[in-house]
Amino acid sequence: MSSFPCNLAIALLHYPVYNKHREVVTTALTNLDLHDIARASRTFGLEHFYIVTPSADQRTLADKIAGHWQDGWGAAYNTDRKEALSIVRVCDTLKNAKADFQSNFSKPVKTVITGAAERSDSITFLELRQALADPDQPVILLLGTGWGLTEPCFEAADHILESIQGTGSYNHLSVRSAAAIMLDRLRGTR
Amino acid sequence: MSSFPCNLAIALLHYPVYNKHREVVTTALTNLDLHDIARASRTFGLEHFYIVTPSADQRTLADKIAGHWQDGWGAAYNTDRKEALSIVRVCDTLKNAKADFQSNFSKPVKTVITGAAERSDSITFLELRQALADPDQPVILLLGTGWGLTEPCFEAADHILESIQGTGSYNHLSVRSAAAIMLDRLRGTR
Numbered sequence: 001m002s003s004f005p006c007n008l009a010i011a012l013l014h015y016p017v018y019n020k021h022r023e024v025v026t027t028a029l030t031n032l033d034l035h036d037i038a039r040a041s042r043t044f045g046l047e048h049f050y051i052v053t054p055s056a057d058q059r060t061l062a063d064k065i066a067g068h069w070q071d072g073w074g075a076a077y078n079t080d081r082k083e084a085l086s087i088v089r090v091c092d093t094l095k096n097a098k099a100d101f102q103s104n105f106s107k108p109v110k111t112v113i114t115g116a117a118e119r120s121d122s123i124t125f126l127e128l129r130q131a132l133a134d135p136d137q138p139v140i141l142l143l144g145t146g147w148g149l150t151e152p153c154f155e156a157a158d159h160i161l162e163s164i165q166g167t168g169s170y171n172h173l174s175v176r177s178a179a180a181i182m183l184d185r186l187r188g189t190r
Numbered sequence: 191m192s193s194f195p196c197n198l199a200i201a202l203l204h205y206p207v208y209n210k211h212r213e214v215v216t217t218a219l220t221n222l223d224l225h226d227i228a229r230a231s232r233t234f235g236l237e238h239f240y241i242v243t244p245s246a247d248q249r250t251l252a253d254k255i256a257g258h259w260q261d262g263w264g265a266a267y268n269t270d271r272k273e274a275l276s277i278v279r280v281c282d283t284l285k286n287a288k289a290d291f292q293s294n295f296s297k298p299v300k301t302v303i304t305g306a307a308e309r310s311d312s313i314t315f316l317e318l319r320q321a322l323a324d325p326d327q328p329v330i331l332l333l334g335t336g337w338g339l340t341e342p343c344f345e346a347a348d349h350i351l352e353s354i355q356g357t358g359s360y361n362h363l364s365v366r367s368a369a370a371i372m373l374d375r376l377r378g379t380r
Contacts, residue, residue, distance in 0.1 A: 039362050043361055081362075166234045170273060173230055174226045176222075180367035184354070
């Protein structure tokens with residue numbers, strides 16, 4: 001580990017998000033979100049991946065999944081998986097995730113929210129990549145589950161990241177795929 | 191659809207791949223591979239995503255999953271998912287997948303194989319992106335499951351694509367994450 005830990009973290013939020021009917025809900029944890037995003041985060045050098053849910057049961061489940069690969073038989077079966085899941089932190093609120101990440105840095109943590117829709121007031125991937133060139137500027141990338149983070153989340157975030165656009169009007173990446181592409185654009189070798 | 195269909199396709203191969211002990215096996219279908227890679231492929235404009243497995247039972251399962259979202263109640267529940275899964279084709283061999291894709295083009299289909307390890311004789315993402323600029327040059331990107339495609343597959347492919355490297359020695363993306371990054375690098379807006 002360098003003198004600063006990696007200044008980019010991901011928070012996967014299970015509340016407050018929309019469901020299909022645009023109602024505000026808490027989504028259930030998806031096992032492969034945890035695995036895929038942990039593996040991609042670790043591959044691109046991140047040291048903190050926050051699973052955020054207000055549900056105590058769901059936090060217990062997340063701890064159990066991550067723990068299986070760290071202390072259970074999974075740790076011996078697949079050491080690569082152990083290494084990826086070691087960066088997972090389970091939190092009840094984004095505020096607590098921010099506080100945990102903040103403890104590593106002197107500059108205030110900035111939140112950068114993501115979503116599938118294009119928005120006029122967004123920053124580009126290149127701009128965020130350049131901001132991350134300052135190793136003491138911590139950034140948490142906020143990823144939503146379900147049908148996406150609610151409007152008040154977009155208003156509360158420090159920045160909105162431009163959405164990933166494909167080649168046509170269809171634009172329905174899984175949060176796992178979106179996270180992988182974002183990490184590659186922000187930290188991949190160019 | 192333009193006069194040519196999209197000249198890039200993906201084939202997800204469940205045989206012949208290595209298991210953890212470097213034995214050659216047929217892997218089981220993973221439901222989320224099918225969903226995530228179909229959604230990412232459709233987002234980046236692909237019209238053919240081949241699920242390849244020699245197991246008749248597994249092909250029936252793949253057809254059933256894709257069919258659920260196309261004809262079952264899933265089709266009405268989630269029309270976006272229906273659109274993504276409409277590009278899925280289930281095949282017993284890569285040869286048959288190639289023949290199906292070939293029927294849309296006059297130039298011979300090139301196979302481009304992918305893997306996590308760095309290899310000296312690989313082409314770069316940029317080179318492949320430039321080759322795809324010819325709309326009549328069809329390319330199938332070969333993705334392995336399990337612990338990756340076997341050595342004879344690498345020898346038989348027309349080209350080897352450079353591997354996605356992260357920021358350190360850890361490099362264990364899921365095939366779903368790798369596919370998303372590859373599609374973005376090959377067809378994403380720059």
